[in-house]
Amino acid sequence: MNRRELLKATAALPLLSAARPSSAMVAMDWPTHTISMIVPFPAGGQADLAARPIAHALEQILGKSVIVDNRAGGAGGAIGNAAAARAEPDGYTLLMTLSSLAVLPEADRLFDRPAVYEVSQFAPVARVLADPTLLAIPASAPWKTLEEFVADARKRPGEIRYGSSGPYGTLHVAMEMFAASAGIKLQHIPYRGAAPALNAILTGTVDAVASAPGTLRQLVDDGKMRVLANWGAERIASFPDLPTFKERGYQDVEFYIWAGLFAQKALPQPIMTRLREAMAQSVKNPEVIKTFETAGSPVAYMDAPEFAKFVETDSARLVAAVKRIGRVE
Known part of the structure; x- marks a missing residue:
């Protein structure tokens, strides 16, 4: 290539770059088709209870179908979590999962197995429910x-x-x-x-x-x-007469089942912002509130920054608990 040809090729580069859609443009278009919300458990459990009304509310907000995909393959939810971790970070595969998200990779390490996913692969979007067991x-x-x-x-x-x-x-x-x-x-x-x-x-x-x-x-x-x-630190409104383990003398017995929405860590920030906005709207939906309260699990919403800190703190406590329990066949 001579100098004139090189200059012509170089001059064309900004035009080629400008022709590519920016992440902001991608976010403006998102979503253009159906979104899958993986629930790594069968229908009827806490994650499924959280997912279905939220998915319906998101459909109304985003204008596209949100399908709940129960990946009931066992392994405590690891199979569904891993599938979501491997998915393309484009906003079309989300994960509604439980606090066991942090426990399962640590359990793999207890048994000298390679972890099928890591918590670091996910970006917390919003906490939906948080109930004591x-x-x-x-x-x-x-x-x-x-x-x-x-x-x-x-x-x-x-x-x-x-x-x-x-x-x-x-x-x-x-x-x-x-x-x-x-x-x-x-x-x-x-x-x-x-x-x-x-x-x-x-x-x-x-x-x-x-x-x-x-x-x-x-x-x-x-x-x-x-x-x-x-298992909570305090009695709860839906079972006010039920004592806590701590009341009965078991001071180190405290556990919560929280349900939250996650995306992949590499999800473009404009899509994450749109998704967070949609989740903030969805938890205010009267049907979502009614469904959760009827089930005895009121909305316990946290936006992404607060939820990320919560996950970090809760995960550390759960990992420590798993290490104390050790290998359980």
Whole structure:
């Protein structure tokens, strides 16, 4: 290439650059087609409870379909979380997940396995719900109080069965925290999500489960289940008579099931801004508020900056809990 040809080629570069759409232009166009919201659990659990009304509200705000995609592949939600982490960071694959997001990579490391994803791959968008976990048993169970449950478990180590959403999922970690503090041994029966675990307790396959208030309220009202204790720091409005574990002397037993929306870390900032605005609107939607309150899980909204700090703090606490629990087969 001679000097004249080089100058002509160089002069054309700004024109070529200008022809490419900027990230702001991309955000103005977003979304142009259907958005997928991955829920890494079966329908009926806390993440699904959060996702469905939010997805419907986002459709109204963004003008495009938002499809809830339940990835009920087990592994405590790891499979769905990993799928969202690997997705293109274009705003068309979102993740509505639970606090176990931080636990599962640490569990992989406990077993010397490569983590299938890392929390650092995600950008927190908004927290939607945040409920303390409740210890629930069938209404037909012999235990009327937490003290009776613990006393029986001490007499029969490993015989009382509890269901979970999978190894090191939210329900598993909560129960093992309690068992370690109480000095009891329970039998862990993992399922592919919170809903199958609840079904197992209703059919008598397991004897106990840790679950969120929103998924238990109707079952308790219908006389099918009974609750014995609350993993929160305080009693909650939907179960005002239910004592906390701390009230019963278990000072180190505290656990919350929060649900939040995440995108990929590399999501263009203009799209993230639009998504945050849409989420701020969606949690004010009367149908969203009504759905959550009817389920006993009121909106617990946090915008991205506050939510990111919350995730960092909560994740550190949960990772420390998993390390204390150690390898649980």
